Amino acid sequence: MNEGACAHIEAVDAIKHAKARECEECVKIHARWVHLRTCQTCGVTLCCDSSPNRHASKHARATTHPVIASAEPGERWLYCFPDDALAEY
Numbered sequence: 576m577n578e579g580a581c582a583h584i585e586a587v588d589a590i591k592h593a594k595a596r597e598c599e600e601c602v603k604i605h606a607r608w609v610h611l612r613t614c615q616t617c618g619v620t621l622c623c624d625s626s627p628n629r630h631a632s633k634h635a636r637a638t639t640h641p642v643i644a645s646a647e648p649g650e651r652w653l654y655c656f657p658d659d660a661l662a663e664y
C-alpha cells in the first residue's frame with residue numbers, strides 16, 4: 576500500500592469488496608444510507624458517516640476492526656479509523 580499509510584492499511588494485502596451494494600444493518604431496520612464502506616477485517620458492508628446510522632464507524636468502534644474501503648463505484652481508497660489515515664490504491 577501507499578507510503579505514509581498506517582500499519583493497519585499496510586497490512587491489507589487483498590482488498591475486500593462489497594458482496595452486495597447495501598448496508599447490512601440498514602436493510603434490517605429499513606433505513607437509508609448515503610455511501611457504503613466495506614470492513615477490511617471481516618468483509619461486512621456498512622454505511623458511511625454521512626448516513627443517519629453511521630454503521631461503518633459504529634462497527635469499527637465495537638469490533639476494533641480498523642480499516643474500511645469505499646464500496647462506491649470508481650472510488651479506490653482505504654481509511655483507518657484509529658489513525659485517521661487515508662490511502663488510495
Ligand SMILES: [Zn+2]
Nearest residue numbers: 581583655658
Ligand atoms: Zn491504522
Ligand SMILES: [Zn+2]
Nearest residue numbers: 598601622630
Ligand atoms: Zn447502515
Ligand SMILES: [Zn+2]
Nearest residue numbers: 614616617640
Ligand atoms: Zn469488521
